Amino acid sequence: MTVERPPLRPAEDVTEAAHRILAAVRNRAGPLLPEHELTLTGGSSVPGALTKGDVDLHLTVAPEDFAAAVATLRRLYRVVHPQIWQDTLATFAVDAELPTGIAVTPAGSEHDLRFRRSWQRLAADPGLLAAYNAMKLEPGGDYESRKSAFFDRLAS
Template identity: 30%
Template sequence: MKDEPAFNLVDTQDASLRAERLFNEVRLLVAAAVPIADIRHIGATAVPGCLTKGDLDIVVRVLADKFEQADQALSLLFPRNFGSIRTSTFSAFEDSAKAPHLGVQLVAIDGPHDFFHQFAEALKMSPELLQAYNELKMEFAGRDKTTYRRAKDAFIEKALAGYCRRK
Protein backbone atom coordinates (compact mmCIF):
# COMPACT_ATOMS: atom_id res chain seq x y z
CA MET A 1 0.00 0.00 0.00
CA LYS A 2 1.68 3.16 -1.19
CA ASP A 3 -0.38 5.58 0.93
CA GLU A 4 0.38 3.72 4.15
CA PRO A 5 2.63 5.64 6.57
CA ALA A 6 6.18 4.51 7.18
CA PHE A 7 7.06 2.05 9.94
CA ASN A 8 8.23 4.18 12.87
CA LEU A 9 9.35 3.37 16.38
CA VAL A 10 8.37 5.26 19.54
CA ASP A 11 9.66 5.50 23.11
CA THR A 12 9.47 1.91 24.33
CA GLN A 13 8.96 2.56 28.03
CA ASP A 14 6.17 5.09 27.58
CA ALA A 15 4.45 2.95 24.94
CA SER A 16 4.59 -0.13 27.16
CA LEU A 17 3.02 1.72 30.08
CA ARG A 18 0.22 3.09 27.90
CA ALA A 19 -0.38 -0.32 26.34
CA GLU A 20 -0.51 -2.05 29.72
CA ARG A 21 -3.13 0.43 30.99
CA LEU A 22 -5.29 -0.11 27.90
CA PHE A 23 -4.78 -3.87 28.08
CA ASN A 24 -6.16 -3.94 31.63
CA GLU A 25 -9.26 -2.03 30.50
CA VAL A 26 -9.82 -4.12 27.38
CA ARG A 27 -9.20 -7.40 29.22
CA LEU A 28 -12.13 -6.62 31.53
CA LEU A 29 -14.43 -5.86 28.57
CA VAL A 30 -13.41 -9.00 26.70
CA ALA A 31 -13.65 -11.21 29.79
CA ALA A 32 -17.21 -9.99 30.39
CA ALA A 33 -18.19 -10.67 26.77
CA VAL A 34 -16.22 -13.91 26.34
CA PRO A 35 -15.78 -15.40 29.82
CA ILE A 36 -14.36 -18.64 28.38
CA ALA A 37 -11.39 -16.86 26.76
CA ASP A 38 -7.69 -16.90 27.50
CA ILE A 39 -6.81 -13.20 27.01
CA ARG A 40 -3.16 -12.22 26.59
CA HIS A 41 -1.18 -9.07 25.92
CA ILE A 42 1.13 -9.93 23.02
CA GLY A 43 3.32 -7.98 20.65
CA ALA A 44 6.21 -5.67 21.33
CA THR A 45 4.63 -3.73 24.19
CA ALA A 46 4.24 -7.00 26.11
CA VAL A 47 7.97 -7.75 25.96
CA PRO A 48 10.32 -5.73 28.18
CA GLY A 49 13.00 -4.04 26.09
CA CYS A 50 11.34 -4.71 22.75
CA LEU A 51 11.26 -1.80 20.33
CA THR A 52 7.73 -0.85 19.33
CA LYS A 53 5.64 1.31 17.08
CA GLY A 54 3.47 1.88 20.16
CA ASP A 55 0.33 -0.14 19.52
CA LEU A 56 -1.36 -2.74 21.70
CA ASP A 57 -1.91 -6.26 20.44
CA ILE A 58 -4.10 -8.75 22.28
CA VAL A 59 -4.83 -12.36 21.50
CA VAL A 60 -8.09 -13.91 22.61
CA ARG A 61 -7.86 -17.71 22.63
CA VAL A 62 -10.95 -19.94 22.75
CA LEU A 63 -11.75 -23.58 22.12
CA ALA A 64 -12.63 -24.25 18.48
CA ASP A 65 -16.26 -25.06 19.29
CA LYS A 66 -16.64 -21.65 20.96
CA PHE A 67 -14.96 -19.67 18.19
CA GLU A 68 -18.08 -18.46 16.36
CA GLN A 69 -19.74 -17.40 19.61
CA ALA A 70 -16.61 -15.48 20.64
CA ASP A 71 -16.30 -13.92 17.18
CA GLN A 72 -19.84 -12.57 17.42
CA ALA A 73 -19.25 -11.22 20.92
CA LEU A 74 -16.04 -9.43 19.92
CA SER A 75 -17.71 -7.98 16.82
CA LEU A 76 -20.03 -6.10 19.17
CA LEU A 77 -17.05 -4.61 21.03
CA PHE A 78 -14.59 -3.77 18.24
CA PRO A 79 -14.60 -2.98 14.53
CA ARG A 80 -13.37 -5.80 12.31
CA ASN A 81 -9.94 -5.48 10.77
CA PHE A 82 -10.91 -5.82 7.11
CA GLY A 83 -7.25 -5.69 6.09
CA SER A 84 -6.70 -9.07 7.72
CA ILE A 85 -7.73 -12.59 6.82
CA ARG A 86 -10.75 -14.19 8.44
CA THR A 87 -11.22 -17.95 8.75
CA SER A 88 -13.14 -20.39 10.90
CA THR A 89 -10.27 -20.29 13.43
CA PHE A 90 -8.95 -16.71 13.11
CA SER A 91 -10.57 -13.30 13.16
CA ALA A 92 -9.04 -9.86 13.64
CA PHE A 93 -10.42 -6.67 15.09
CA GLU A 94 -8.94 -3.22 15.59
CA ASP A 95 -9.82 0.09 17.13
CA SER A 96 -7.82 3.02 15.84
CA ALA A 97 -9.81 5.36 18.09
CA LYS A 98 -8.14 3.79 21.14
CA ALA A 99 -4.87 5.21 22.41
CA PRO A 100 -2.72 3.38 21.72
CA HIS A 101 -4.08 1.77 18.55
CA LEU A 102 -5.65 -1.57 19.48
CA GLY A 103 -5.43 -4.84 17.59
CA VAL A 104 -7.33 -7.92 18.79
CA GLN A 105 -6.74 -11.34 17.28
CA LEU A 106 -9.23 -14.09 18.03
CA VAL A 107 -7.84 -17.59 17.56
CA ALA A 108 -9.02 -21.12 18.13
CA ILE A 109 -6.74 -22.87 20.62
CA ASP A 110 -4.40 -25.26 18.77
CA GLY A 111 -5.58 -23.84 15.44
CA PRO A 112 -3.17 -22.75 12.70
CA HIS A 113 -3.00 -19.16 14.00
CA ASP A 114 -2.55 -20.00 17.67
CA PHE A 115 1.06 -18.83 17.86
CA PHE A 116 0.99 -15.15 18.82
CA HIS A 117 1.54 -15.85 22.52
CA GLN A 118 4.35 -18.28 21.70
CA PHE A 119 6.33 -15.60 19.88
CA ALA A 120 5.97 -13.15 22.80
CA GLU A 121 7.14 -15.89 25.20
CA ALA A 122 10.09 -16.76 22.96
CA LEU A 123 11.19 -13.10 22.95
CA LYS A 124 10.91 -12.93 26.75
CA MET A 125 12.95 -16.11 27.18
CA SER A 126 15.74 -15.32 24.73
CA PRO A 127 17.78 -12.10 24.96
CA GLU A 128 19.48 -13.09 21.69
CA LEU A 129 16.18 -13.44 19.87
CA LEU A 130 14.95 -10.14 21.30
CA GLN A 131 18.15 -8.40 20.18
CA ALA A 132 17.80 -9.83 16.66
CA TYR A 133 14.15 -8.71 16.54
CA ASN A 134 15.07 -5.20 17.70
CA GLU A 135 17.80 -5.06 15.05
CA LEU A 136 15.25 -6.02 12.40
CA LYS A 137 12.95 -3.24 13.59
CA MET A 138 15.77 -0.68 13.53
CA GLU A 139 16.71 -1.77 10.01
CA PHE A 140 13.18 -1.03 8.78
CA ALA A 141 12.49 2.12 10.84
CA GLY A 142 11.32 4.88 8.52
CA ARG A 143 10.69 2.48 5.65
CA ASP A 144 7.37 1.26 4.29
CA LYS A 145 5.29 -1.02 6.49
CA THR A 146 4.62 -3.61 3.79
CA THR A 147 8.31 -4.42 3.37
CA TYR A 148 8.75 -4.46 7.16
CA ARG A 149 5.78 -6.82 7.62
CA ARG A 150 7.20 -9.31 5.11
CA ALA A 151 10.55 -9.32 6.90
CA LYS A 152 8.83 -9.55 10.29
CA ASP A 153 6.64 -12.48 9.19
CA ALA A 154 9.70 -14.38 7.98
CA PHE A 155 11.51 -13.62 11.24
CA ILE A 156 8.57 -14.83 13.35
CA GLU A 157 8.18 -18.01 11.33
CA LYS A 158 11.87 -18.84 11.79
CA ALA A 159 11.81 -17.92 15.49
CA LEU A 160 8.75 -20.06 16.17
CA ALA A 161 10.25 -23.04 14.37
CA GLY A 162 13.21 -22.86 16.76
CA TYR A 163 11.02 -22.15 19.79
CA CYS A 164 8.70 -25.08 19.13
CA ARG A 165 11.66 -27.45 18.66
CA ARG A 166 13.04 -26.43 22.09
CA LYS A 167 9.72 -26.93 23.90
Protein backbone atom coordinates in the same frame (compact mmCIF):
# COMPACT_ATOMS: atom_id res chain seq x y z
CA MET B 1 5.05 3.59 -3.14
CA THR B 2 6.95 3.63 0.14
CA VAL B 3 4.89 3.62 3.30
CA GLU B 4 6.55 5.56 6.09
CA ARG B 5 6.60 3.71 9.39
CA PRO B 6 6.01 5.52 12.66
CA PRO B 7 9.08 6.08 14.82
CA LEU B 8 10.01 3.22 17.10
CA ARG B 9 10.33 3.43 20.86
CA PRO B 10 11.09 1.04 23.71
CA ALA B 11 8.22 -1.11 24.93
CA GLU B 12 8.66 0.41 28.39
CA ASP B 13 7.33 3.72 27.00
CA VAL B 14 3.88 2.16 26.49
CA THR B 15 3.71 -0.52 29.20
CA GLU B 16 1.42 1.38 31.58
CA ALA B 17 -0.98 2.41 28.83
CA ALA B 18 -0.96 -1.15 27.41
CA HIS B 19 -2.00 -2.56 30.79
CA ARG B 20 -4.77 0.05 31.16
CA ILE B 21 -6.08 -0.89 27.71
CA LEU B 22 -5.89 -4.61 28.53
CA ALA B 23 -7.91 -4.00 31.71
CA ALA B 24 -10.49 -1.90 29.84
CA VAL B 25 -11.00 -4.60 27.20
CA ARG B 26 -11.27 -7.26 29.90
CA ASN B 27 -13.92 -5.17 31.66
CA ARG B 28 -15.91 -4.48 28.50
CA ALA B 29 -15.66 -7.73 26.57
CA GLY B 30 -14.78 -10.27 29.25
CA PRO B 31 -18.25 -10.67 30.77
CA LEU B 32 -19.79 -11.16 27.30
CA LEU B 33 -17.35 -13.78 26.06
CA PRO B 34 -17.24 -17.54 26.63
CA GLU B 35 -14.40 -18.80 28.80
CA HIS B 36 -11.23 -17.21 27.45
CA GLU B 37 -7.74 -15.91 28.04
CA LEU B 38 -6.92 -12.33 27.06
CA THR B 39 -3.24 -11.39 27.12
CA LEU B 40 -0.96 -8.58 26.09
CA THR B 41 1.28 -9.65 23.21
CA GLY B 42 3.38 -7.96 20.57
CA GLY B 43 6.23 -5.53 20.98
CA SER B 44 4.62 -3.68 23.84
CA SER B 45 4.60 -6.89 25.91
CA VAL B 46 8.35 -7.56 25.89
CA PRO B 47 10.72 -5.31 27.84
CA GLY B 48 13.48 -4.12 25.57
CA ALA B 49 11.50 -4.64 22.37
CA LEU B 50 11.06 -1.79 19.95
CA THR B 51 7.47 -0.86 19.19
CA LYS B 52 5.70 1.69 17.07
CA GLY B 53 3.60 2.40 20.15
CA ASP B 54 0.65 0.16 19.42
CA VAL B 55 -0.91 -2.47 21.65
CA ASP B 56 -1.59 -6.05 20.56
CA LEU B 57 -3.98 -8.24 22.50
CA HIS B 58 -4.45 -11.98 22.00
CA LEU B 59 -7.79 -13.55 22.86
CA THR B 60 -7.80 -17.33 23.05
CA VAL B 61 -10.98 -19.37 23.32
CA ALA B 62 -11.88 -23.04 23.09
CA PRO B 63 -12.22 -24.13 19.45
CA GLU B 64 -15.95 -24.71 19.87
CA ASP B 65 -16.35 -21.12 21.19
CA PHE B 66 -14.41 -19.37 18.41
CA ALA B 67 -17.45 -18.43 16.29
CA ALA B 68 -19.36 -17.11 19.31
CA ALA B 69 -16.37 -15.05 20.47
CA VAL B 70 -15.93 -13.55 17.00
CA ALA B 71 -19.64 -12.69 16.84
CA THR B 72 -19.43 -10.96 20.22
CA LEU B 73 -16.36 -8.97 19.24
CA ARG B 74 -18.04 -7.89 15.97
CA ARG B 75 -20.68 -6.17 18.12
CA LEU B 76 -18.08 -4.44 20.30
CA TYR B 77 -15.16 -3.57 18.01
CA ARG B 78 -14.33 -2.74 14.41
CA VAL B 79 -13.22 -5.55 12.09
CA VAL B 80 -9.72 -4.99 10.68
CA HIS B 81 -7.67 -6.84 8.10
CA PRO B 82 -10.50 -9.13 6.97
CA GLN B 83 -8.23 -10.27 4.13
CA ILE B 84 -6.09 -12.19 6.65
CA TRP B 85 -8.99 -13.81 8.49
CA GLN B 86 -8.99 -17.59 8.53
CA ASP B 87 -10.89 -20.36 10.27
CA THR B 88 -8.54 -19.86 13.23
CA LEU B 89 -7.90 -16.11 13.16
CA ALA B 90 -10.00 -12.95 13.37
CA THR B 91 -8.79 -9.40 14.03
CA PHE B 92 -10.40 -6.31 15.50
CA ALA B 93 -9.47 -2.74 16.37
CA VAL B 94 -10.16 -1.20 19.76
CA ASP B 95 -10.66 2.54 20.21
CA ALA B 96 -8.16 3.31 22.97
CA GLU B 97 -5.48 5.80 23.99
CA LEU B 98 -2.99 3.92 21.76
CA PRO B 99 -3.72 2.07 18.51
CA THR B 100 -4.91 -1.34 19.71
CA GLY B 101 -5.76 -4.59 17.99
CA ILE B 102 -7.18 -7.90 19.15
CA ALA B 103 -6.31 -11.18 17.44
CA VAL B 104 -8.71 -14.01 18.29
CA THR B 105 -7.62 -17.62 17.98
CA PRO B 106 -8.93 -21.01 19.08
CA ALA B 107 -6.70 -22.58 21.75
CA GLY B 108 -4.13 -24.94 20.27
CA SER B 109 -4.58 -23.70 16.70
CA GLU B 110 -1.66 -22.83 14.45
CA HIS B 111 -2.28 -19.11 14.96
CA ASP B 112 -2.61 -19.47 18.74
CA LEU B 113 0.69 -21.35 18.96
CA ARG B 114 2.40 -18.90 16.60
CA PHE B 115 1.46 -15.92 18.78
CA ARG B 116 2.35 -17.63 22.05
CA ARG B 117 5.59 -19.33 21.05
CA SER B 118 6.99 -16.40 19.13
CA TRP B 119 6.53 -13.85 21.89
CA GLN B 120 7.60 -16.29 24.61
CA ARG B 121 10.80 -16.98 22.69
CA LEU B 122 11.48 -13.27 22.14
CA ALA B 123 10.94 -12.53 25.83
CA ALA B 124 13.24 -15.37 26.91
CA ASP B 125 16.12 -14.96 24.45
CA PRO B 126 18.08 -11.68 24.36
CA GLY B 127 19.71 -12.71 21.06
CA LEU B 128 16.35 -13.22 19.37
CA LEU B 129 15.09 -9.94 20.80
CA ALA B 130 18.16 -8.15 19.42
CA ALA B 131 17.51 -9.75 16.00
CA TYR B 132 13.86 -8.65 16.18
CA ASN B 133 14.85 -5.07 17.01
CA ALA B 134 17.45 -5.06 14.23
CA MET B 135 14.85 -6.32 11.74
CA LYS B 136 12.53 -3.50 12.78
CA LEU B 137 15.29 -0.95 12.21
CA GLU B 138 16.22 -2.15 8.71
CA PRO B 139 15.50 0.63 6.23
CA GLY B 140 13.45 0.26 3.07
CA GLY B 141 12.06 -2.85 1.54
CA ASP B 142 8.86 -4.50 2.54
CA TYR B 143 8.79 -4.37 6.33
CA GLU B 144 5.64 -6.50 6.61
CA SER B 145 7.23 -9.27 4.52
CA ARG B 146 10.42 -9.16 6.61
CA LYS B 147 8.40 -9.28 9.81
CA SER B 148 6.29 -12.20 8.57
CA ALA B 149 9.40 -14.15 7.56
CA PHE B 150 11.00 -13.44 10.94
CA PHE B 151 7.97 -14.81 12.79
CA ASP B 152 7.76 -17.80 10.44
CA ARG B 153 11.29 -18.70 11.56
CA LEU B 154 10.44 -18.15 15.24
CA ALA B 155 7.33 -20.31 15.10
CA SER B 156 9.00 -23.23 13.36
